[in-house]
Amino acid sequence: xxxxxxxxxxxxxxxxxxxxxxxxxxxxxxxxxxxxxxxxxxxxxxxxxxxxxxxxxxxxxxxxxxxxxxxxxxxxxxxxxxxxxxxxxxxxxxxxxxxxxxxxxxxxxxxxxxxxxxxxxxxxxxxxxxxxxxxxxxxxxxxxxxxxxxxxxxx
Amino acid sequence: xxxxxxxxxxxxxxxxxxxxxxxxxxxxxxxxxxxxxxxxxxxxxxxxxxxxxxxxxxxxxxxxxxxxxxxxxxxxxxxxxxxxxxxxxxxxxxxxxxxxxxxxxxxxxxxxxxxxxxxxxxxxxxxxxxxxxxxxxxxxxxxxxxxxxxxxxxx
Amino acid sequence: xxxxxxxxxxxxxxxxxxxxxxxxxxxxxxxxxxxxxxxxxxxxxxxxxxxxxxxxxxxxxxxxxxxxxxxxxxxxxxxxxxxxxxxxxxxxxxxxxxxxxxxxxxxxxxxxxxxxxxxxxxxxxxxxxxxxxxxxxxxxxxxxxxxxxxxxxxx
Numbered sequence: 001x002x003x004x005x006x007x008x009x010x011x012x013x014x015x016x017x018x019x020x021x022x023x024x025x026x027x028x029x030x031x032x033x034x035x036x037x038x039x040x041x042x043x044x045x046x047x048x049x050x051x052x053x054x055x056x057x058x059x060x061x062x063x064x065x066x067x068x069x070x071x072x073x074x075x076x077x078x079x080x081x082x083x084x085x086x087x088x089x090x091x092x093x094x095x096x097x098x099x100x101x102x103x104x105x106x107x108x109x110x111x112x113x114x115x116x117x118x119x120x121x122x123x124x125x126x127x128x129x130x131x132x133x134x135x136x137x138x139x140x141x142x143x144x145x146x147x148x149x150x151x152x153x154x155x
Numbered sequence: 156x157x158x159x160x161x162x163x164x165x166x167x168x169x170x171x172x173x174x175x176x177x178x179x180x181x182x183x184x185x186x187x188x189x190x191x192x193x194x195x196x197x198x199x200x201x202x203x204x205x206x207x208x209x210x211x212x213x214x215x216x217x218x219x220x221x222x223x224x225x226x227x228x229x230x231x232x233x234x235x236x237x238x239x240x241x242x243x244x245x246x247x248x249x250x251x252x253x254x255x256x257x258x259x260x261x262x263x264x265x266x267x268x269x270x271x272x273x274x275x276x277x278x279x280x281x282x283x284x285x286x287x288x289x290x291x292x293x294x295x296x297x298x299x300x301x302x303x304x305x306x307x308x309x310x
Numbered sequence: 311x312x313x314x315x316x317x318x319x320x321x322x323x324x325x326x327x328x329x330x331x332x333x334x335x336x337x338x339x340x341x342x343x344x345x346x347x348x349x350x351x352x353x354x355x356x357x358x359x360x361x362x363x364x365x366x367x368x369x370x371x372x373x374x375x376x377x378x379x380x381x382x383x384x385x386x387x388x389x390x391x392x393x394x395x396x397x398x399x400x401x402x403x404x405x406x407x408x409x410x411x412x413x414x415x416x417x418x419x420x421x422x423x424x425x426x427x428x429x430x431x432x433x434x435x436x437x438x439x440x441x442x443x444x445x446x447x448x449x450x451x452x453x454x455x456x457x458x459x460x461x462x463x464x465x
Contacts (some may be wrong), residue, residue, distance in 0.1 A: 003303060003304060004299075004300070004303050005299050005302060005303050008299070008307075011332075011463075013332050013465070018198060018199070021198075022166075022168050022197065022198060022309075025273055025295060026295055028295075029294065029295025029296050029298075029299070030295070030299065032295075032296060033296045033299055033300075035299060042332065043328060043331075043332060044328070087277075090277050091277065094273065094276050094277060096273070118335055118404065118406070121404050122397075122400050122401065122404060139339065140335060140336055140338075140339025140340070140342075141339050141342060141343045143339075144314075144315050144318070144339070144340065144343055144345060145314070145343075147315065147461070148313060148314050148315050149313065151302070151306070151307045151461070152318075152461045152463050153166075153307050153309045154309060154332075154463045154464060154465050155168070155309050158458060158459060159454075159455070159458050160454050160457065160458050163454070163462075173353060173354070176353075177321075177323050177352065177353060177464075180428055180450060181450055183450075184449065184450025184451050184453075184454070185450070185454065187450075187451060188451045188454055188455075190454060242432075245432050246432065249428065249431050249432060251428070306457070306461070306462045308321075308462050308464045309464060310323070310464050
């Protein structure tokens with residue numbers, strides 16, 4: 001028998017609901033099993049913890065062959081918002097909360113949230129731009145320290 | 156000398172041939188080295204194990220700067236199908252099989268395939284919608300149990 | 311206290327600046343902490359080590375909801391180049407070098423670079439097409455051997 005996984009450190013690097021949700025679901029699932037969970041938000045994934053943006057994240061409809069729709073439809077303004085509403089309705093039925101509530105729920109369950117320093121500097125952000133659940137702004141070196149002894153999952 | 160890797164648990168989360176193949180190639184490569192291989196299909200990556208869809212997966216041509224083509228070309232209907240045929244011809248020459256045969260080959264070699272419960276519920280799918288090689292529908296907690304003692308690779 | 315991470319093996323599989331930079335930043339961050347760093351370039355990520363292409367990598371503007379711009383704007387020819395120049399200016403201010411210099415810097419710091427054999431065969435590439443910092447062309451099995459005892463990070 002292998003030892004149980006003790007810790008997961010999940011990097012959320014992509015924007016859009018489809019970029020952000022997999023990492024949140026894996027972090028939440030870890031906490032439900034008593035596994036330590038760290039979330040590290042970087043590049044476009046950082047939207048999920050920026051106060052002004054976390055409630056407005058949409059699904060990507062262009063360049064996503066998994067959506068099964070002609071590409072020309074995907075570039076029509078408004079269509080992404082429509083697909084987003086559809087997806088959120090379904091998630092609601094499954095008890096998967098919207099991003100801001102999900103972030104709060106994971107933090108309340110003991111998950112730790114970090115913002116990537118390089119991205120923070122690149123976008124000119126400040127600590128007060130982030131949701132209060134964000135523990136701190138850390139660099140890659142510190143991320144590796146925090147992740148030691150667990151699995152790193154880059155999403 | 157480090158110990159050999161004993162197990163890889165690969166998450167396939169993205170649609171399109173370019174989303175699906177990397178995980179299949181890494182799973183197949185693992186089995187060829189005697190490494191235990193688990194595949195966990197989630198979000199748009201689930202197309203690769205849905206009977207009706209696994210034979211029709213295309214390559215993404217829009218929003219993919221690695222394709223070296225103007226974006227306007229990428230949104231023309233039919234172009235994705237063309238790029239897909241080109242890629243599949245090349246893969247055929249390299250003995251990389253189409254998705255359905257590749258799935259079968261990996262399962263025959265002892266790789267284990269799982270579908271993500273949250274995605275199954277979201278898309279309203281049932282066990283009979285999946286290729287017969289799919290072992291079961293599992294949640295994130297079970298995925299972590301299966302992955303213990305190995306590397307998690309999220310693609 | 312957990313043991314420190316000793317090794318990271320980072321797969322760069324996606325094209326575009328936003329596909330390539332996260333892996334380079336994580337590899338560089340690892341070397342700065344004395345962590346062994348292997349980079350494995352595959353699929354569209356391979357552009358980052360191809361001599362003719364590594365200096366011309368652009369940012370993806372279509373199908374990227376994290377960019378906060380209407381999709382129709384993203385498909386206009388020239389816009390991707392504009393967004394790319396903006397991003398590179400900001401990165402320059404943060405002392406993050408362009409891709410060719412970054413590759414050189416990581417190699418000089420002791421990071422090891424590998425090209426994926428399947429992709430090399432698929433695109434009909436040869437060893438001389440790659441930057442001199444590329445150590446060798448390896449298959450997935452060899453990648454697992456090299457990665458043993460560390461974290462695999464698929465970007």
